[in-house]
Amino acid sequence: MTYSRREFLALTGAAAGLGFPRAGGASGTAWSLLAREANLQLLPEGYPKTRVWAYDGTIPGNEIRIPQGSRVRKQLVNELTEGTSVHWHGIRIDNTMDGVSGITQDAVPPGATFDYDFAVPDAGTYWYHAHNRSFEQVGRGLSGALIVEEPRSPDVDADHVLLLDDWLIDPETGRLAENFGQPMQMSHGGRTGNYVTTNGTYDLTLGARQNERLRLRLINASNARIFALGIQGLSGWTVALDGMPLPTPQPVEDVFFLGPAQRADLFVDVTAQPGETARILRIDRDEAIPQVSFSVTGQGAKVQRSAPAPLPSNPRMAPPDLGSATPIKLVMAGGAMGRMNSAVLNGERKTFRELAQAGYFWSLNDVANIPDTPLATFSVGEPVRMNLTNDTVFPHAMHLHGMHFRAVSDKQMGPMRDTLLIAAGETREVAFIADNPGKWLFHCHMLEHAASGMTTWINVT
Incomplete structure (x- = not known):
C-alpha cells in the first residue's frame, strides 16, 4: 500500500549477523522464564554497558518456538524488586493465562513464581512481555518473541525473527533515562527512544544469497514508536499480520507501518547482486536509515521464484455477521x-x-x-x-x-x-x-x- 506524505505524518505523529537464541521444544517441554536485572552491551562496543531488566538475562528474551496446537509451559521466576507478570500477546489464550496484573492474576511478587500453561491454537508470529507497570518494565527490556510454526513449513530458505525496539539512553553513561512516567511522555506521544535496535543490536547484519526467499517476522516491541519501513534490494509480499495469514499475499510496494505491538510476516526475495547489501530501511524524518542489513554473498538460484502461495488458514477465521x-x-x-x-x-x-x-x-x-x-x-x-x-x-x-x-x-x-x-x-x-x-x-x-x-x-x- 502506498501512503501520501500527509498520511505518513498522521500515522507516525511526525508533526509533534546475530539471530535469536532459542528456547523450547516439543509439546509438553517445561522451562523457566527468569525476570531479572542484567548488564548488557546495548550500545556499540567501546560504550558503557546498560543496566536493563531482561528475561533470562538476554535482550530480547529467548525466543520461544513451538508447533501449532502444542502447549507453552513456562514458570515465571521473579528476581526483580517489584511485582511482574507475563502477557502472551496475540495468542487466543485461556483467560486465566493472559497475564494481566489486576485482571486475570495478581502481580507475581519479588522472589515468587507463577506457572503459565496454555495451548497455542494459531500458527504465526507473536510475542511476550511484562504486563505490570508495562510502560516501565517493557521499556527496560522485558519482552521476547513467541513463534508458533505451521504444521508444514513454507517454501523459504531462511526464517528470521526481527524484534524492533528503541531505548531512551545516555550514550556517555549507558544508562536508561529514569524518567519513566514523566508527564510529558504520558500526555504526548509516549516514550520514544533515541537509540533503535533489532534483536538488541543497532547494526544487525545477516547473510543471504541472491534469489533466496526469506521469511522475515517483524515485531514492534517499542513503547510508542511507529516504525515506517521499506525494503531495498529485496522484493516481497506481506503474508500475515499480527500472526494471522492473509488470504492473498500482498506485494510490498512502498512504505509500510508497524505500530507498537503489531507484527508483520514478509516473504522477500533477495534481488541484490552478490557483493551488494539488501536492507530493511527505517524512514525517519524523511531519511532512510538501515534497520537490518543482508550481506549478499553468492547466488542461491539462477532465477527468482514466482509469487508465494498463502499461508494455511488458522482456525476460527470466519468473519462476523x-x-x-x-x-x-x-x-x-x-x-x-x-x-x-x-x-x-x-x-x-x-x-x-x-x-x-x-x-x-x-x-x-x-x-x-x-x-x-x-x-x-x-x-x-x-x-x-x-x-x-x-x-x-x-x-x-x-x-x-x-x-x-x-x-x-x-x-x-x-x-x-x-x-x-x-x-x-x-x-x-x-x-x-x-x-x-x-x-x-x-x-x-x-x-x-x-x-x-x-x-x-x-x-x-
Whole structure:
C-alpha cells in the first residue's frame, strides 16, 4: 500500500549477523522464564554497558518456538524488586493465562513464581512481555518473541525473527533515562527512544544469497514508536499480520507501518547482486536509515521464484455477521492539546487539572483508567461491531486481548488483527466474534497512554 506524505505524518505523529537464541521444544517441554536485572552491551562496543531488566538475562528474551496446537509451559521466576507478570500477546489464550496484573492474576511478587500453561491454537508470529507497570518494565527490556510454526513449513530458505525496539539512553553513561512516567511522555506521544535496535543490536547484519526467499517476522516491541519501513534490494509480499495469514499475499510496494505491538510476516526475495547489501530501511524524518542489513554473498538460484502461495488458514477465521452484530462505541479523549475538560476517575468526576495531578491524561468513553464495570458484556459467539473515534491529536494503537478483529470499511472487512493504528482525529470501525470467555483488556499499546487512562475491558460470558 502506498501512503501520501500527509498520511505518513498522521500515522507516525511526525508533526509533534546475530539471530535469536532459542528456547523450547516439543509439546509438553517445561522451562523457566527468569525476570531479572542484567548488564548488557546495548550500545556499540567501546560504550558503557546498560543496566536493563531482561528475561533470562538476554535482550530480547529467548525466543520461544513451538508447533501449532502444542502447549507453552513456562514458570515465571521473579528476581526483580517489584511485582511482574507475563502477557502472551496475540495468542487466543485461556483467560486465566493472559497475564494481566489486576485482571486475570495478581502481580507475581519479588522472589515468587507463577506457572503459565496454555495451548497455542494459531500458527504465526507473536510475542511476550511484562504486563505490570508495562510502560516501565517493557521499556527496560522485558519482552521476547513467541513463534508458533505451521504444521508444514513454507517454501523459504531462511526464517528470521526481527524484534524492533528503541531505548531512551545516555550514550556517555549507558544508562536508561529514569524518567519513566514523566508527564510529558504520558500526555504526548509516549516514550520514544533515541537509540533503535533489532534483536538488541543497532547494526544487525545477516547473510543471504541472491534469489533466496526469506521469511522475515517483524515485531514492534517499542513503547510508542511507529516504525515506517521499506525494503531495498529485496522484493516481497506481506503474508500475515499480527500472526494471522492473509488470504492473498500482498506485494510490498512502498512504505509500510508497524505500530507498537503489531507484527508483520514478509516473504522477500533477495534481488541484490552478490557483493551488494539488501536492507530493511527505517524512514525517519524523511531519511532512510538501515534497520537490518543482508550481506549478499553468492547466488542461491539462477532465477527468482514466482509469487508465494498463502499461508494455511488458522482456525476460527470466519468473519462476523455484520447484520446481526451488536454495536458499541468507544471515544478516545484527552492528552496534550486535547479537548477533554473532565473525566471519571475511580467513580468521581475530575477536572483535567485534577486528573493530571493524579497522573491521568486520557479517557475512554469519559472514564480515565480501568473501570470496575466492563465496557460491554457479550455472550460467547456474539458478533460485535465497535466504532472507534480518536478525538485526540495523537495516534493510538488499540489492542484487544484474547481475540482478533477486522477493520470494516464500506462494509468490507480487512485482515484479522489484534492491534489497530488509529490516526489523530480518525474514526474506524472493527468487527469481531466474542468467542473467548473471560475478562479481556482493551487498551492503547502506546504504553504510557494505557498507564495514564486509555485502558478498559470487555466481558465475554
